[in-house]
Each structure stands twice: as C-alpha cells, then as structure tokens.
Amino acid sequence: MLAIIGGTGLYELNGLEVEDRLAGDTPFGTPSGEILRGRLHGQRLLFLARHGAGHRLLPHEVNYRANIFALKRAGATQLLGFSAVGSLAQEVAPGVLAMPAQYIDWTRGQRERTFFGGGVAGHVSTARPVSASLVEAVCAAGQRAGLAVRRGLTYACVEGPRLGTQAESHMLRQLGCHLVGMTNVPEVFLAREAQLAYATVGLVTDYDCWLDDPTQHVSVGAIFERYGQTLAQARQMLDALLQAPLPQPEPESRQALANALLTPEVALSPAQKEWLEVLRR
Numbered sequence: 001m002l003a004i005i006g007g008t009g010l011y012e013l014n015g016l017e018v019e020d021r022l023a024g025d026t027p028f029g030t031p032s033g034e035i036l037r038g039r040l041h042g043q044r045l046l047f048l049a050r051h052g053a054g055h056r057l058l059p060h061e062v063n064y065r066a067n068i069f070a071l072k073r074a075g076a077t078q079l080l081g082f083s084a085v086g087s088l089a090q091e092v093a094p095g096v097l098a099m100p101a102q103y104i105d106w107t108r109g110q111r112e113r114t115f116f117g118g119g120v121a122g123h124v125s126t127a128r129p130v131s132a133s134l135v136e137a138v139c140a141a142g143q144r145a146g147l148a149v150r151r152g153l154t155y156a157c158v159e160g161p162r163l164g165t166q167a168e169s170h171m172l173r174q175l176g177c178h179l180v181g182m183t184n185v186p187e188v189f190l191a192r193e194a195q196l197a198y199a200t201v202g203l204v205t206d207y208d209c210w211l212d213d214p215t216q217h218v219s220v221g222a223i224f225e226r227y228g229q230t231l232a233q234a235r236q237m238l239d240a241l242l243q244a245p246l247p248q249p250e251p252e253s254r255q256a257l258a259n260a261l262l263t264p265e266v267a268l269s270p271a272q273k274e275w276l277e278v279l280r281r
Contacts, residue, residue: 002079002080004081064112065115077196083201095204097202103155110159138199138237
C-alpha cells in the first residue's frame with residue numbers, strides 16, 4: 001500500500017474517501033497526527049501530515065521514527081513524500097517538481113535517526129536510498145499530466161528552523177547538492193530501515209540564498225507564495241499517478257533487513273521482537 005506524507009501546505013488529500021482514522025502511540029513515541037486510511041481514484045492509500053494539523057511542528061520537532069513506524073504498522077509498503085525545497089542549481093528553477101536520488105545529511109544530531117540501538121544492533125545499506133521504480137512511476141505520471149519532473153538530484157538536509165547563510169548555500173553547492181530542505185532526513189533512512197520503498201517530490205520554491213541578487217533569496221513569504229502555485233501541479237501529478245497501476249517495490253527496499261541485524265534473536269526482549277516484526281513485514 002502507498003503512504004503519502006504531506007509537507008508544507010499539503011495537510012489533506014482532496015477527494016480521499018476516508019475509511020479509518022488511525023491514532024495512538026508507537027514504541028517510538030507519538031506520530032505527527034492521525035493517519036487517514038482510505039481510497040483515492042480507487043487506490044488504497046494512507047495519508048499523514050508531516051507537520052501535524054495546523055503546521056505546529058518544526059522540522060526538528062517531527063517524530064520521524066513514530067511517523068514511519070505508524071505508517072508501516074498501518075500496512076504501508078511504499079512511501080511518497082511531498083516537501084518544499086530550495087534550489088541550489090540555476091537549471092532547477094522555482095516552480096518545478098524535483099525528485100532527489102541521493103541525500104547528504106547536514107543535520108546536527110537533534111533528531112532520532114534510527115530504529116536501532118538500545119540493545120538492537122543493525123546497519124542497513126543506504127547507497128541507493130530512493131526507490132527507482134517509484135520515481136519512474138511519478139515521472140511518467142507527470143508526463144501524462146503535462147508536467148516536467150526533474151530527477152536524479154541530490155538533496156542536502158539541514159537542521160533548521162532558521163534559513164541558511166549564503167556561505168552555507170555556496171558550501172552545499174560545492175558538495176554537489178541541487179536541493180536543500182529540512183525534512184527528508186532521517187525520514188528517507190528510517191523508511192529503508194522499515195523496508196519501505198521511498199521517494200520524495202520536492203516543490204521548488206526559491207533559489208535559497210546563493211545568488212547575488214537579494215530579491216531571489218529565500219523568505220517564508222516567498223516559500224508560501226510559490227508553494228501554493230506549485231502544489232496544484234503536485235496534486236495533478238498525484239492524481240495521474242493513482243489512475244495507473246502502482247509499481248512493485250524493489251527487493252533492496254523490501255528486504256533491507258534480511259542481513260542487516262547483528263543482534264541474535266535470543267538476545268532480544270519480547271518488546272524488541274514485537275516492533276522488529278512490524279519493520280520486517
């Protein structure tokens with residue numbers, strides 16, 4: 001089942017026929033809000049607003065572990081996120097839809113970034129953290145809807161909540177990054193630990209602040225103005241995606257834990273075995 005995580009401005013899915021509202025804590029705390037389970041264009045879906053109702057959670061305050069665990073527990077096998085991003089490349093213009101293929105973690109350790117630890121040792125491969133089949137399906141849907149979707153990009157995740165300095169923007173460009181945002185890490189890596197095929201649609205709102213022209217620099221006002229315009233395109237693309245058969249997740253996503261755990265089963269507590277069983281589904 002496909003799960004949708006809505007970012008800034010995407011707090012609900014228009015037309016979603018809600019069948020269940022799933023709430024409650026997880027072994028990793030409380031998710032951002034209730035999970036909606038229902039159908040859109042005949043496809044069974046899960047939906048969760050990343051920042052909670054009313055956008056009350058800053059990026060570093062989101063409980064990414066609880067969100068991913070709750071979605072997996074609800075039956076997700078694939079996860080498509082939506083988020084606002086800044087562009088670090090001239091050719092990735094504000095107003096386009098952009099899909100990362102790679103990530104650089106430039107956060108500062110405030111976020112719980114793994115399900116492992118506390119007596120459960122594991123290491124998953126994130127060499128290719130994004131589902132190529134899900135990206136291909138999204139790009140094909142964009143084409144059917146008459147929308148161009150940029151792909152094969154590198155996303156730098158920064159801590160926030162402040163917007164970056166010009167020196168930081170230039171540094172990330174030198175590292176080869178095309179996009180900058182605050183929310184996809186650790187979300188993308190937790191999805192791999194939960195054996196979910198993951199991809200993100202970035203809604204490009206600005207050129208961050210690396211350009212010399214200060215009128216092009218990122219601001220909250222500019223983000224919301226551009227995001228509102230681009231969100232309509234993202235909804236069109238999602239509608240087109242859901243009107244075709246969804247791809248099958250790659251084995252590297254769905255079998256990520258096959259050889260990742262180092263702690264033997266006999267050393268695990270009943271509670272650890274219980275949450276691990278959810279991730280292994």
